[in-house]
Amino acid sequence: MSDVTFIGGGSFGTALAIMLAKKGYDIVIWDRNKDILDDINTLRSNTRYLPNSIIPCNVKASGDIEKATKESKYIVLAVPSFAIRDVCKKIKGSLKEDQIIVTIAKGMEEESKKRLSEVIKEELYKNPVVVLSGPSHAEEVANDIPTTVVVTSTDMKYAEQVQDVFMTNSFRVYTNSDIVGVEIGGAVKNIIALASGICDGIGYGDNTKAALMTRGMSEIMRIGIKLGGKPETFFGLTGMGDLIVTCTSMHSRNRKAGILIGRGMSCDEACKKIGMVVEGVKACHTFYELKNSLGVSMPITNSLYKVLFENAISKKEVSELMRRDKKYEYYF
Template sequence: MRITVLGAGSWGTTVASVLTRRDHESLIWARSPATADEINAKHTNERYLEGFPLPGRLRATADLAEAAAHAELLVVGVPTGAFRDTLVQVRPNLHPWIPVVSLSKGLERDSLLRMTEVIKEVLPGHPAAALTGPNLAKEIMAGMAAATVIATEDLTVATEIQRVFRRGLLRVYTNHDVIGCEVGGALKNVVAIATGIAQGLGVGDNTRAGVISRGLAELTTLAVAMGGEPSTLAGLAGMGDLVATCISPQSRNRHVGEQLGRGRSLDDILAEMGQVAEGVKTVHAAVRLADRHGLAMPITRTIHRVVTGDITAEHAYGGLLRTHPAGHESDPG
């Protein structure tokens, strides 16, 4: 199958590599012509996947029109802040009705939409799906066993995409609860910043486990308020991804939190990283959604105050496990 992956960062390049090794005719779009040239000539992407050889058959282009016209299946792996614009640009050259799969984990800042909702707005008529779960790019590149979820309401489309992605030790599950899957993937990044802060401040494992567990309660509360199913958040797209992101030193969101916990400024951390940490932006939308649904979500609100510079990470620490302003504290709800 001819598949186009938009975005040649760590995850887009990893997914394009998996699909190429799965014998699909994959074309990856890189914003930077230098990255496209490097992938075509040297079969590497050193900025994002240092030390990993890419499959020789993976082709890259910096021409978005060419990338769009190639696709029988479109996979979108640009950061959520660039998601809508990128889809608008590919729209004129896209074949009608082809499925579009989002790899991106976050919420659109102004509209508060999930990425499959953005797909449906910009590309009406195209089936929209999300690929999400505990999927740290470098582990997948290294061929380590991993599980992921393809989320879409239509089981026929889900099964078809499942077949396209399934390879070797990458096990692909389906889930019809797109809301639960996307809210889990977006919110776990915010909780990972919180766990990172705890790590950076040198707290104990009990504290970190407390933040992860209460974080899961926030993922679940928001997802259910938005129409998702609680069981989704207990699975790969919720707890699975939350645990991977909160415990792994590879996570960029956790890294941001850890550096904040060590007293560094957010601007310095982001400038040095040169990679996306979606939780930093998604937290703004998450707080507005919490307000809309009348939810306490103290971890999310605390991280929002840190990210906006209202309080320091050290100040945040005392509030991370606060449950409810009225003093009602029950677990897990």
């Protein structure tokens, strides 16, 4: 038995598992990769995803997903956005109605254009769903670097329960009832972070990054408000906060992939080099189609789509953005 089960032994899930274990919770991490399981159980480490962190003894790893999820009060889905539905199908038969599902992925389902909480609720309709999001690199969380995040749900009493579980002296958890805004902000910022990395790879400077982040926030707000999010959410942790950290940090795999693309690699080559899921790539494809169907202006997303999927030249796309018709600066 465990208090919290993490589905997926990636970097952020492992970091949160370490944090909760230090707080005294019994943790199980499920993963399909036997090397990760053996690493956790025998060496007390996750050398593939979080090589510099020691995993406490009250974290156990399991390859049996039914056994891992059967008794835990909290089930944390720590897998990439594209794997959420498949994982929910896998655990559906072993869950009880009072088990709370927490998702820490940031993205949208590419085919359906649905938010991840909507995908989870379709598959696990009897279980409460809570979203945890915000500016939180795994490498820093595992080392108790002060971090703040947000939790949200369609029923906030479950978000408040998760807030109590995850809150520590170095990991501060806020609540926000705007589940649409929280999820959209966390998904679209990956697009801007990827574009930010491309600008770094080209060799542009601070002026360019400031312009990109500011105008990127306008895109986040336009699509987010159109989909039902509240404007104030995008100035908070899962909007501006997440945008800052992913556009500026070398922990950000989206920024790192962008740097490689800016230096001349193709999208596929860059993602292969990173070795982990680069959520901004799928997010760009999803929101490119979504903005077109909704009639929302997202010029940065549009240019990034051309670079990633149509072999456009990065410098040329930046030039095209700069030469657009003059406009009045506004957010709404």
